[in-house]
Amino acid sequence: MQTHPTGDEPIVQPRVDIDPHSKLNILGLDRETLKAALADIGVPDKALNMRTKQIWGWLYHRGVSDFAAMHNISKDIKALLAEHFLIKRPEISEAQYSEDGTRKYLIKFADGNEAEAVYIPDEDRGTLCISSQVGCTLNCKFCHTGTMRLVRNLTAAEIVAQLLVARDDLGEWDDPTLGRRITNIVMMGMGEPLYNFDNVKKALEIMMDPEGIQMSRRRITLSTSGVVPHMERCGKEIGVNLAVSLHAVRDDVRSDIMPINKKYGLHEVLRACANYPGAHNARRITFEYVMLKGINDSDDDARELVRLLKQYDLPAKVNLIPFNPWPGVNYECSSWKQIKRFSDIVYGGGISAPIRTPRGRDIMAACGQLKSASEKVSKADARRALAASTGLVA
Numbered sequence: 001m002q003t004h005p006t007g008d009e010p011i012v013q014p015r016v017d018i019d020p021h022s023k024l025n026i027l028g029l030d031r032e033t034l035k036a037a038l039a040d041i042g043v044p045d046k047a048l049n050m051r052t053k054q055i056w057g058w059l060y061h062r063g064v065s066d067f068a069a070m071h072n073i074s075k076d077i078k079a080l081l082a083e084h085f086l087i088k089r090p091e092i093s094e095a096q097y098s099e100d101g102t103r104k105y106l107i108k109f110a111d112g113n114e115a116e117a118v119y120i121p122d123e124d125r126g127t128l129c130i131s132s133q134v135g136c137t138l139n140c141k142f143c144h145t146g147t148m149r150l151v152r153n154l155t156a157a158e159i160v161a162q163l164l165v166a167r168d169d170l171g172e173w174d175d176p177t178l179g180r181r182i183t184n185i186v187m188m189g190m191g192e193p194l195y196n197f198d199n200v201k202k203a204l205e206i207m208m209d210p211e212g213i214q215m216s217r218r219r220i221t222l223s224t225s226g227v228v229p230h231m232e233r234c235g236k237e238i239g240v241n242l243a244v245s246l247h248a249v250r251d252d253v254r255s256d257i258m259p260i261n262k263k264y265g266l267h268e269v270l271r272a273c274a275n276y277p278g279a280h281n282a283r284r285i286t287f288e289y290v291m292l293k294g295i296n297d298s299d300d301d302a303r304e305l306v307r308l309l310k311q312y313d314l315p316a317k318v319n320l321i322p323f324n325p326w327p328g329v330n331y332e333c334s335s336w337k338q339i340k341r342f343s344d345i346v347y348g349g350g351i352s353a354p355i356r357t358p359r360g361r362d363i364m365a366a367c368g369q370l371k372s373a374s375e376k377v378s379k380a381d382a383r384r385a386l387a388a389s390t391g392l393v394a
């Protein structure tokens with residue numbers, strides 16, 4: 001049952017992050033806004049560029065959380081900064097460590113809402129999976145996040161903060177000579193990133209800034225369920241790698257498991273992929289395909305997948321995701337034998353189709369298993385709202 005609206009535009013507008021003492025949180029502002037904020041508190045015009053650069057470096061290159069640590073900034077300016085601004089990270093309300101090294105962070109934002117980020121270490125890389133929304137409006141039937149009733153967009157600051165707190169937990173700021181533990185970012189956590197385009201764009205720009213965190217755009221992947229009107233903008237304006245949740249090769253099946261397909265059908269999505277700016281062989285689009293027993297996993301489905309990707313002449317890679325179950329779900333994961341057959345057929349058609357190893361299943365950190373307790377807040381709010389409107393006590 002659809003419990004909340006589905007639309008192209010954000011549902012809840014992000015708040016300005018000002019604490020009760022009306023200090024502005026300096027974390028998560030883009031450079032221009034930071035510069036303007038510094039001008040507002042009286043940093044002289046001629047020093048603005050330099051100060052912005054210095055502060056930016058301290059915040060994002062060194063990860064400091066105290067103005068006092070900004071050694072190359074004069075005492076007066078530091079005092080001014082501390083008087084007007086905060087460096088405030090959200091708290092990690094729970095960190096769970098899987099036996100396979102995966103770490104799941106439940107992150108609590110200023111308004112009490114929570115979202116999850118997941119760190120996945122591999123031999124040659126460390127990937128941080130980041131959320132773009134609390135919950136998701138899209139209700140894909142196989143996805144735990146889609147069952148959350150409360151949905152709100154995360155601000156750019158809240159999106160960047162997920163990376164900052166993960167780096168804190170991993171001790172990544174301490175010794176720059178140790179090398180990075182987080183080398184890759186995937187926007188594959190809770191929420192549909194293209195329904196929160198502006199904040200996601202701002203956050204990724206902060207992460208890619210050459211004087212700050214310096215993530216390369218080639219190491220960032222944004223996953224969308226196929227929000228066609230924003231796909232081209234994503235390539236043009238953000239320029240990161242694209243992953244598309246395809247999950248079915250026929251409109252009827254896709255519409256059943258992913259309601260967004262009724263709005264943007266399979267062929268429309270594939271056309272948008274063919275037009276994705278920067279898509280070529282060196283930079284293929286990843287098609288995610290969740291393996292659901294008896295739903296989308298037949299040999300014919302595999303052959304049709306190859307045909308479709310060829311029909312649209314797509315520089316593609318298919319990522320087969322074994323379905324990760326969660327309490328109350330009605331689907332089963334395809335058998336290992338069938339996943340392997342499916343993969344072989346797609347490979348046989350000349351398209352690479354690795355099977356994604358599920359990570360962090362023991363802590364419910366795998367794809368599609370994320371769901372925070374924020375809906376409890378929403379139910380309580382709903383009860384209060386009902387009580388207020390009926391005059392009954394909640």
Ligand code: SAH
Nearest residue numbers: 143188191223224225245288323324367368
């Ligand atoms: N909303 C975006 C990004 C987040 S989901 C999107 O849908 O693309 C990241 C990937 O996990 C998507 O491909 C999603 O379809 C997949 N997924 C969701 N639930 C899953 C589950 N239970 N098991 C395996 N993959 C799942």
Ligand code: SF4
Nearest residue numbers: 136139140143146225
């Ligand atoms: Fe939302 Fe993606 Fe989950 Fe679908 S799979 S409900 S789009 S988070």
